[in-house]
Amino acid sequence: MKKMRLHQQMFRMKALPYFVGIAGAALMASTAQAQITNNITIGNAKALGLAHAVTADPPGVDSIHFNPAGLAKIKGRERQLKFLMAHMQLDAKFGAQEVDDLRKAYNDLIDARGGAGDSCAVNPDQSKCFQMDPVQNTKSSTADAALILPGIGLTSVPALAVPFGGIAIEDPDYGWTFATAFYSPQAVGYEREKDDPAAYNGYMVSVSRLTYFAPSIGLQVNDELSVGASIGFSWQGMGIKTKFRAPEQTLQFLAGTMSGLDQSIQDVLDLSLIGPYETVGDLELELDNPLSLSFNLGALWEPEDWLAFGFAYTSESTTTLEGDFKMINSDEFLATMNSLKHTPLLGAALGLLGGTSQINAQKIEKGSVELDYKVPQTVNFGTSIRIVPKLKFNMDLKWVDYKIWNSLDFKFDRNVDFLNLASVIETIAGQNDSDPDALRIPRGYKSVWSSAYGFEYQFDDAIVLRAGYEPRASSVPKNRVDLLLPIASADLYTLGAGYQIDKYSRADIGIGYMVSSFKARAGQSENANSNTAGDVVYNPYSHMSFSAKTTAILFAASLEQQF
Template structure:
């Protein structure tokens, strides 16, 4: 156990060790964050896994890449989109009048831009550092800087990533109708979650991901639509999916904690041991996968009047048992600090390189939507949807490791609830309600025009904003058309644009720039404000014909 006591003076006065009682008593100034840097690497690892999976919140429903859903800004619960009804509302499968094949090609581009403001170091922290080192507190080289993501990154099953300047994604499915039993069976390949990006090696955002990618690919989705009477259709689908994530990220020491701790260990004023403010600490690589994650979808369509349809859809939560490998390479200054800590913490090895296996149970949250579709005139249709995502399920995440790890040992000494081989990370995300509205206009018997708007309210609270999940409240705009080349063959096209802007004030986010004492959450931009925006473009084309 470690006992940390605070002093009102800025100087560090005592360090004692008692191995028999396995107890260390450290007296620190109130500004010191003991153990931030070893523990921060631990938190970096855990937070990276969580944040990568949180991309589902960023692109929820969009990476299905349905042309109709894109064009109508996801206002399709009561007006489901062809074979993609499997995802949006399986009751919509009853629209197929015979055996049908649907193929689609899609592309997307995601760009995140960000900038930092001037550095504002806490005066107490600054004074403690300068008293210890007898040197000025350094300037953050990334203050008043700008950065941006570069090229899209795709995660391929097997854990490998590919940088693709212009990704083209082929998807599709098929449906067959049993007229005798008023039932349609269908299956499709689609991606409920597929996004990734890279950053240049000298970009300020690399401390929250040099390269980040996440994929959830549904490779088998047996689904059924049933007609119950003249006005009611029901749908049920089971989806079997691959879930994977990959991440490479650098870690730096933005605060003076390591320098203060190093001075405490050396007992010599002016001598620094370990990383100082803004020194790089470590580089993390991780890849984890689950090839069988199962969920189900339910849907209902009710048309009591020829011009009015009500739709209701539910997607279940889906658990993924992620398993994979990670590695952490520490900087020389970090190894130096670890070596100095070994007499106090004998289990620590002070190595340059650590690797191991990790397991995590991750749940894709459940989702509900309610919508209406109204034929205002014989040519003009109006759709309105309300969608709710239940991300409050993400209250915490637990990571289990295959062996005691150096930084886990250190963190467990700092936290009485910590363990050598597992970590629980609190997240406390919230549920969010979004809405969308769309219109369709039948230009002539062959051409149908579409347009829509969606307000996407974020599940991420303001104190959790960062650059790993570059999203807050967002606006999504869609346009497109459907064209019938013959009586049974159809072409759909959808073009979508998403934009989100957000600001992170000084010390606002526990995941980016917190300066709170003893806040061990990874914060590479402490003492900096952040301004960021995310823009995404989506283009999808599908072709449907009988077979």
């Protein structure tokens, strides 16, 4: 095989995302949820009413999560029942495709190769010429909620509505309190219509973490200081269904950049062209692990009756998620792979260029897959000040270590056709982020500090009113935003109330409204619309600007009883 010659300008036509895209989309499902779910799905009504500014004012049994030292304030035996409802809406708009220079360069390349029909210069509307993206100037919106659940898998649900609960028991002889609870530190999911323009960034997606056992202890050290710790035994799951496509005529570009090839290879490439905006295939993927461990530590210092300081730490958790994948290749992609499979010279060339000569060429490729999934460590500092006898002000400062998501590794149990070709394109591009059975996705997220503020007003002996605000800093840089979970910096506004029913029972409710929006100009995001040559992440909306808005409405209710 003679030496291959690359047109550097034409490499900007993004050969690589076509092949690596779907695995990139799957991995983004596991990371993009980031800030949007932090504390949101715990379902504690008091914490929600105070915008989660409760590190120095921990909420009963749920101190297990927010600050285990708060368990020491529970007297006797206490049980908690709570209910969480959430609705999330994801909307997006696509701008016009910005491809004038690219379109001309591409058409010039096609004309130089000749072939049947008029030249693209004469008739640019021919199918062989560069076509405009039908997604441009369209809108997207989610339809329903979705969740991945143990024993059920990825499923549609009318709404995110989940009951939780917990129990705490004080040992008065030793001054400590034991507790455990069932809750969800992380749960997010949605479903789009399959023909939605954003379906190439996922049409059914969910990431869930359910803590089913959380042995915890809170200890009153002295009149001013309490400490606590908890261990979380959790189930972690991730599921995604998504369409994927190549925003460029990838194989046609590849054929045009090779010189001196055997004519049979050129004929195969010509025969196997996949249209630039056709759906290449669908991926269905579900992974989970029933045992994911983490721990929480906390301290609470109350030097005065009107003043408290809190500290809480949650450990990083690394879990190997295992599951199954199924790729349903389109007829066009299958025809392409069959053409490659039955051309031995080209198959041998794949092996020389970092791929493998083994080509599956199957309508459905399926097998097992695993991913090392990390939940980042967090550090919270808080203060609670009773400004006047009936009014209390809480403030939290929080750090989340999302920087650990610098790169994620996706490992398949067999060679997969799209990864096989991706490794070839990467070799040509001088990259090293995929093998025929593995994909390494750079993330480039950042660790962030954010704050939260809450007010609590004691209206009378039985009723307390709450309000809060939490400006959530984004862990996703501007050059990494996408539509898999379109979240950037967000604002959470909350209200709540509590009612002391009797000496032994208390009810609380909380509501919240969160909004996040961003705009990405054409070529800005390496996760969605990059124009950069040799990118190794999925870019289904290449050369196109887009904007997105995510809104969430939250409701939590709880009942705490001594027994």
